[in-house]
Amino acid sequence: MFSFFNKKPRSAASLEGIACDIHSHLIPGIDDGSPDLGTSMLLIRGLIDLGYRKLITTPHVNSDRFRNTPEIILGGRDRIIQEIRQQGLAVEFGAAAEYLIDDGFMDGLERSADFAASSFSPIPPSRQQEPSHLPVFLPLKDNLLLVELSFYVPVINLKQVLFDLQLKGYQPVLAHPERYLYFAGNKGWYDQLREIGCLFQLNLLSFNGHYGREVRALADYLVKKRYVDFLGTDMHHPGHLEELRHSPAVYKAVQQILDLGLLKNPSL
Numbered sequence: 001m002f003s004f005f006n007k008k009p010r011s012a013a014s015l016e017g018i019a020c021d022i023h024s025h026l027i028p029g030i031d032d033g034s035p036d037l038g039t040s041m042l043l044i045r046g047l048i049d050l051g052y053r054k055l056i057t058t059p060h061v062n063s064d065r066f067r068n069t070p071e072i073i074l075g076g077r078d079r080i081i082q083e084i085r086q087q088g089l090a091v092e093f094g095a096a097a098e099y100l101i102d103d104g105f106m107d108g109l110e111r112s113a114d115f116a117a118s119s120f121s122p123i124p125p126s127r128q129q130e131p132s133h134l135p136v137f138l139p140l141k142d143n144l145l146l147v148e149l150s151f152y153v154p155v156i157n158l159k160q161v162l163f164d165l166q167l168k169g170y171q172p173v174l175a176h177p178e179r180y181l182y183f184a185g186n187k188g189w190y191d192q193l194r195e196i197g198c199l200f201q202l203n204l205l206s207f208n209g210h211y212g213r214e215v216r217a218l219a220d221y222l223v224k225k226r227y228v229d230f231l232g233t234d235m236h237h238p239g240h241l242e243e244l245r246h247s248p249a250v251y252k253a254v255q256q257i258l259d260l261g262l263l264k265n266p267s268l
């Protein structure tokens with residue numbers, strides 16, 4: 001006989017199915033994420049406890065506040081990898097970036113060689129050096145580039161920018177599409193972005209109402225439309241970790257997305 005009390009409670013272990021996190025701010029002191037190495041390691045240990053086996057962290061890159069270069073980001077990545085090894089933690093760690101589509105991004109796009117010319121991997125292969133000429137952009141894997149939009153002002157020529165990015169051989173992954181509330185009044189934008197081949201990465205905490213009711217509703221809408229490719233923690237600080245540990249609504253959404261067969265995180 002079915003017993004409610006025998007049913008296994010959903011727990012943090014439900015995040016094991018995601019396997020690889022592709023959005024976080026774990027490199028100390030270079031954006032609005034972790035301020036120091038101690039906090040970074042606390043967050044990394046927390047993510048391992050949640051079931052992650054691989055982390056590709058993504059510091060902000062934008063013209064106004066965080067002008068992070070590949071050299072700065074990869075220097076921070078290597079410092080963390082060294083610490084992970086010293087502490088004997090079982091996790092693969094790599095770094096890409098979260099690029100705000102702004103004027104600086106457009107300049108970078110003009111300077112950037114075609115993706116096909118680069119061979120960058122966010123996870124450094126053991127006993128091998130980084131390519132001597134780093135690419136302008138650091139992809140998540142292969143040609144996948146994590147991009148974000150302003151929360152306040154829509155990009156006027158967004159489709160053209162994404163098209164230009166694709167012409168260079170990159171595949172855009174839009175970070176947290178549910179957080180751009182100007183899309184709420186015209187959800188047709190989501191259809192158009194999907195039609196041009198843009199992938200979507202939703203934030204886990206959106207399903208918990210962390211960013212507000214409207215964002216949660218948009219996240220649910222995108223799942224209903226099957227417009228989900230990746231999930232990310234967008235981890236900035238221990239408060240995010242604590243909330244993730246106690247979010248049945250998040251575990252339920254993750255299970256639903258896994259059951260729908262939408263999630264590409266495990267393939268990274």
Ligand SMILES: [Fe+2]
Nearest residue numbers: 023024098234
């Ligand atoms: Fe982020």
